[in-house]
Amino acid sequence: MTRVLVVDDEPQIVRALVINLKARKYEVDAAHDGASALELAAARHPDVVLLDLGLPDLDGVEVIRGLRGWTRVPIIVLSARHSSDEKVEALDAGADDYVTKPFGMDELLARMRAAIRRAEPVAGEDESTVVTEGFTVDLAAKKVNRDGTDIRLTPTEWHLLEVLVRNAGRLVSQTQLLQEVWGPAYRTETNYLRVYLAQLRRKLEADPSHPRHFITEPGMGYRFEP
Amino acid sequence: MTRVLVVDDEPQIVRALVINLKARKYEVDAAHDGASALELAAARHPDVVLLDLGLPDLDGVEVIRGLRGWTRVPIIVLSARHSSDEKVEALDAGADDYVTKPFGMDELLARMRAAIRRAEPVAGEDESTVVTEGFTVDLAAKKVNRDGTDIRLTPTEWHLLEVLVRNAGRLVSQTQLLQEVWGPAYRTETNYLRVYLAQLRRKLEADPSHPRHFITEPGMGYRFEP
DNA sequence: GGGGGGCGTCAAGACTCCGTTAGGACTGGC
């Protein structure tokens, strides 16, 4: 669950925020001065901090610096002051966003979501490796690994492999392969395919003469089977 | 240098932004509709996007989605609309910040700095040093150590090493290397790569003629293996 | 059972690409 640290010295505001956040399934901690804010942040490791600038003990900017000394947790400043200088100072001290009171709760929540999303590690899209029983193809790193050792492929071999792997399981026609790898002028040079498919099989198949992953569909094309 | 993409259909606003940003040593590209914004973003890889929501062709939110399909570049929305719904929609679509016109230039710049800082890779303690058997690269301190002594690298050598090390294990194409180190106009000068790779190997490899860490993939590019 | 098209295999020449070297141009510091 996402954890939020609310820092404000006005009890009403804290209460309003806490109620709203808990209703949306956030886990909420609250501090009403700078010192306890820093303590709570260290103890609870929140995913986002909502920070009022007007605290009784520390200047809000000091709190930001204190946090930035050891964490990159998103900090959203809440402040009644509209002055441009204050905003610049807080942002340059390390704040991520600056919202002036009074603010709409919807907007604040959207800004929180944006800040949290941004802080997430790049999770997705890294699924660029294809694994078979015999070998592993890493499309991003342009690497092929077999039995723990990297296999060297020539540019043409790699290009051909890439087209086949990106269409894993599907039949790719000879015309399409030739066009993608050698260009539109070579759409009839089926010779090339035979030569390079053989080389790929020799480098990657356990038994090159009985391929299991690079299947020939006579008269039609080739298919890569993971 | 930090690159900014400004997207707005009102020429005055674009002009004002461009002047202000260039005065502060940002590199600026400008687009006046959504389609060219997406194109420019793909071509130039900006470090931050300033996006007006009211574009002639696409809805601003569509532009955000288009960008978020392939990049996490910070997007700061500039809009004349104060409605909370609009803000929520833009932020949830993937925007990082939402500034309502008219805005103070100081504040916008501070929000830009915050967005850019946040997007920076975790430079500190995390994994800013890469260690191999022969040498150690400290990306944060810009230092290379070998057998206890620091190795001096020229700016170009360092830049090249940095790109390779940041993509450790992955293959980096010659085009990408040339573009990152020398700029888009030099994408075909593979000469440079050969010369500077040789210098890097001479300074860092135990046996420069049989490199173990700076691997050549003929016809494709180079790869740094830790 | 014979013929033919499609496929796998092999080898050799042409070609591209890479490592290396060296010299001249350029820049910044003294």
Next chain:
DNA sequence: GCCAGTCCTAACGGAGTCTTGACGCCCCCC
């Protein structure tokens, strides 16, 4: 204005890659 360091550029030999043609096999169709 000189000097050291750095960058750009061109050229060459060698290694690896691509292209190309030829040959034999298998399977399908006649």
